[in-house]
Amino acid sequence: MIRIASPVLENGANGTLKKNMPVEGPEREKRIKVSHLEAVGRTLSGIAPWLELSGLQGDEALLQSNARQQARSTIISITDRNSPDFLPFDVGAQSLVDAALIALAILRAPQSLWLELPEANKKNIIEALLSSRKITPVFNNWLLFSAIIEALFCKAGITYDSMRIEYAFRQMLQWYVGDGHYSDGPVFHADYYNSYVIHPFLLATLNATSHTRKWNSLVPLQLKRSQRYCELLERSISPEGAMPAMGRSLSYRCGNLHALGDLALAGQLPSSLPPEQVRCAMTSVIKRTLGAENTFDKHGWLNIGFCGQQPSLAEFYITTGSLYWSTLAFLPLGISPESTFWSNPDVQFTSQKLYSGIDIPLDKADDE
Template sequence: MTMASATALQTRGDWLTMLRTIVAPVLRHGAAGTLKSAMPVEAPTGGEGRRHFTHLEACGRMLAGLAPWLELEGLTGEEAAWQHEARGQAQALIASITDPASPDHVDFGLGLQPLVDAAFLAQAILRAPTILWNDLPPAVRTHIVREMAATRWITPASNNWLLFAAMIETLFAALKLDFDPMRIDRAIRQFDTWYVGDGWYGDGPAFRFDYYNSFVIHPFLVDILRVLPREPEWQEFGARQTGRAQRHAVQLERMIAPDGTMPAIGRSLTYRCGNLHLLAQLALLGKLPSGVAAGQVRSAMSLAMTRTLAAPETFDDEGWLTVGYSGHQPGLAEDYISTGSLYLCTAAFLPLGLAPNDPFWEDVGASPTAVRLCEGQDVVRDRAIEG
């Protein structure tokens, strides 16, 4: 499949084809133990400063997006056959990166960055507990726990990194292992104080106008509180957080223009359609906002995914993602961006964890909000929320 000739993403089959194109080299080389030798490291500084981290980035982020589809039961035909293959590859990849004897072993305790992508891997396991945990051999599960625990020496910065530490502890709690509730409690309480209104959190004490509310903040809060509504204070916050997340999802859907473009604002634009993480997550969980139809969301997301993934030069000659938002645009990369970072775009594909007959795939009713507005249709006005 060449991106220059790719048609617009519209159907479940289109989404599957694109997802397979994105994840194929990571799964193939990860399962074979050749990820470090095969994956390029494109980065603003030439890649050396990110080489220790980029492979874990690719694996953790890719699996966080792929996990619900890996966990889905009842598929048939060609999709089921690929799922069977991908399950085996994902399990072999996890075994490889956590095995000290593997050429692809990643030291989760080396430097600060592994806290981030250990958390994405933890999120993947929480989203696919059967395939990515229960079905793994005991030795592999032991390796995972050891590597996850190796990140505990890292003191997270006072921003979205608090949620990475909290996600790892949430995994430990879900697995009935010893966990540190303080790392979870601090993240929850701190973000409640950083809420600035109308569905938006500050990423730290200062507000930044970017997509981190959808890249990380809302999705991590949703999953942490979904898995672990342990303390009364957490449950109280969770009730507020649901409304905030749904409000932010409304805004994301309205940001998608009729041509699939979204405002080019803030950090990490090279995550491409990863900025749809929250919208995809709420669709997966059946928690889309009232008045926002599943088919409307699928249509809007498809426009944005086509815009960011189907442009020429999105992939190199070996099928790896290149740095860019729509095509190859290396000038967009911050100093923390490298090839592995880019696989956060798979977060947009979370709804593939819904059955093929789910309304998300079968609803052919409402068009995206921006399309209806530009066609002159009457649309319910947008409203802010309180709290």
Template sequence: MTTDRQYWVDALLRIAHPVLKALSERRLRIEMPVEAKADDRILYTHLEALGRTLAGIAPWLETGPRSGEEGKARAHMAEMARRAIDAATDPASPDFMNFDKGGQPLVDAAFLANALLRAPNELYEQLEPKVKQNLAAALMATRTIRPVFSNWLLFSAVIEAALYKMGKDWDRMRVDYALRQHEQWYAGDGAYGDGPSFHWDYYNSFVIQPLLIDILDVLGDQFADWAQLRSKVLNRGVRYASVLERLISPEGAYPPLGRSLAYRFGAFQHLALMALRQQLAEELEPAQVRCALTAVIKRQLEMPNTFDEQGWLTIGFAGSQKELGEGYISTGSLYLCTTVFLPLGLPPHNAFWQGEAAWTSRKAWLGEVIPIDKAILE
């Protein structure tokens, strides 16, 4: 019988392996298809695939098993990931990526930076000195890009957090501006607006809350007000994770709300992150979160035509639905779905991986006892 953890590992490998194998061999531009509505996505899609894949796989690479079959797979993927970073940042590489032309590179350099924060040993310290130099130069190149007045401010900020972690000069103003604006955009009850307006979508999970938490983890002790903000952000993060868990239906479905639905179960990055951090609300058993996320992963991953014949993800929410791809969506974009696998950074003996438990909506619709839901006031 396949355990949930083994299913997760197999699913992550199925998704991530084509990206990392092709790029580690400097063949990503040759091998990866580019499904998109807009012709210009060829300029951005490869960095999207790299940054998003590594953002999701990073905790497993950093703290996953060192022995057994899973340990062998982890070590192999980590080595390919390091070669992929080299290929993407080496100006002489055929897969050298665009870090400064157009606006989109800021987004995916940020996901790459976030991966470095999540796996500093595997994805940075073990790089050769020349690769470290090229990586820093690539991240710094994004400073010419002016972020959109939205969640994009956090992309600039997380790049600066990574540069700080790498021992490079970093820009405090870019970080402070992003933090201050998102505090102004806080809408209440654990949710932020995406810029001045609130949007019904999953961007609190795709971007906003995970980046706020990861940035403040690294830089929260730099200033007293950042330290105070970190406490607020974590409290809101606990609440929003609970909301996400309640959105998962008894059948493992969730509402197709808002834009970027082609990121599939990446919509639950924030719930996965809080599970990884072991900072779920008291009423949430880790096992019920695992069971809920497993149901979602299976529901979407096992839909026909989720992958093409060569094993690359296709645009869609449930299978292949090209019409759901906004103008900024392309094949590389889809790999944000890997962020649901963040809890693979927890060891197999952790409570998250033990036992079976029904999640909130499943218990509710079975007529069982569930906690009364409550808003938070700050």
């Protein structure tokens, strides 16, 4: 996690992100204005739980303290109009995605990324997030990006637009197709967006607005659906730590573990998935996708690819900043080191058990 995040945080804290971050991709010239915000929003939302974790000791505590300072300096810099790294949150539709990820990061680390900031800087962040309201979300998972920004305002006691939240919830309910999967728009897509966005953002939005009690009745239903989806996600991991290379945004690499890490972080994994089993499964994928040769360039920035450097995997919207979605696999680093997630011995995960000839309970579809 530190290896991935360091170039973003170090340059973000020093006001040199625009100067030093490479921007590569098939439509570089069209998307260069949003790539830096992508890198920041994705990095912060992935490392936020670890930034917020208390009680770390030794070298890790020193790393955490340094990262907290850099993260705060970065979020201050990108929302300060006088900074060389000022990043507008309303330049192109893509800005809405990463404005939402900034909101998600703050929800995951309110002490580190919000409460400890000076009031003037909080005001800058609010203005930046408000500016993204002019962007009309695409009619798919993007509805949740608008919703989570309003959920942050709700959580922070700021005037918010409840209709953006209500609309996202109502539409997602209509798009549920069964067995833990949402169609992500009117037509189902076989990709990882149920993990990249849908399940984690639905739960985060519900949690952030729970004090209003407006949508609390949806929580048990959504948790059940997320748990079923994560059962299937864990089963898709091969004994060697490979996952099916299907659908769009494969260059997010192990970011497709977002939903699984989110439930692990919350302590809400289904009973069928012991925490230590999820740890071993996720670790295998992280090593497989981020340990490949040429994953990083000579300056430590991520290269485009699913397993190494594979620029042909980049959709039109992919640039260097997009790749930092991979940090969302590191949410479990926000779990206490004393928890069973970390302290229990290694075990085989589902596919390893099955391909070793071990008899395990059968899988059963959710008949909801």
